[in-house]
Amino acid sequence: MKIGLLSDAHGNPSGLKNCLSFLERQNVEQIFFLGDAIGYLPRWAAVLELLQTANVFCLRGNHDARLFNGGALNDLSDAYQILPEYVQSILTYQPWIETWPSWHSFSVGGKKLLFVHGSPFNHMEGYVYPWSSKKDFSTIDADVIFMGHTHRPFIELFEEKILVNVGSCGLPRDHGALSSCAVYDTVDAVCEIFRVPFDIDEVIAASPNIHHSVELCLRRTSDDFVGKLIP
Numbered sequence: 001m002k003i004g005l006l007s008d009a010h011g012n013p014s015g016l017k018n019c020l021s022f023l024e025r026q027n028v029e030q031i032f033f034l035g036d037a038i039g040y041l042p043r044w045a046a047v048l049e050l051l052q053t054a055n056v057f058c059l060r061g062n063h064d065a066r067l068f069n070g071g072a073l074n075d076l077s078d079a080y081q082i083l084p085e086y087v088q089s090i091l092t093y094q095p096w097i098e099t100w101p102s103w104h105s106f107s108v109g110g111k112k113l114l115f116v117h118g119s120p121f122n123h124m125e126g127y128v129y130p131w132s133s134k135k136d137f138s139t140i141d142a143d144v145i146f147m148g149h150t151h152r153p154f155i156e157l158f159e160e161k162i163l164v165n166v167g168s169c170g171l172p173r174d175h176g177a178l179s180s181c182a183v184y185d186t187v188d189a190v191c192e193i194f195r196v197p198f199d200i201d202e203v204i205a206a207s208p209n210i211h212h213s214v215e216l217c218l219r220r221t222s223d224d225f226v227g228k229l230i231p
Helices: 013-025 044-053 084-088 091-097 135-139 200-205 212-218
Strands: 002-006 030-033 103-108 111-116 144-147 154-158 161-165 178-185 190-197
Touching (some): 044 084, 154 190
Parallel strands (some): 002 030, 111 144
16 A cells, blocks of 8 residues: 655645646555645645545644634735735635644554654644654654654654655745655555656746745755655
8 A cells, every 4th residue: 555645735736736646646545635735825725626636634734723713714815925815715625624633643554654744742833854853753652753844855764663754745945846745655664755846937927926935945946855856
């Protein structure tokens, strides 16, 4: 059995769509999205439609958690410097988003898998980078731990546990034009990260009023990125 993993689409349906297409070609049986469908880039409704249509299991990220307050839609247009109509466009998805859990776990192939947006210690807000100390992970009751939130992918073996940050499919912070996703093989207990290109100029053209720092992040390049590049 193969599992597909995604995180942090942040209003970029182009990056998400390319990753979903790639994962479909890998014949994954289930796809998990580790949170943050919204934020930064404005096409939140298109991201949510893709996730729902593909029957993706979604966790709630910290940006998703900020979306609703007491059942009422917050005015987030100022926070993300996007047009108010983009915020309003996701009203129909409110009931679905409210069902997203903050974490998920199950066992398969003799391994216990844990899925979070941030970290096992702070499900939505915790940051685990490649350079973060991993010593506290010895206390976690899981064999494979999947995380997002940092937009920095890595795979690390720590005391017989597999720690995976799947990176960001919408706003990567190492090489901006390379969406990140992962595939975990439950039979071999092996995980691999893949980088799938998307058209930056197309995304920016479809994203009016985005913050300058977001555009700079998208245009960031690096030869030192993690994962296998998919042509």
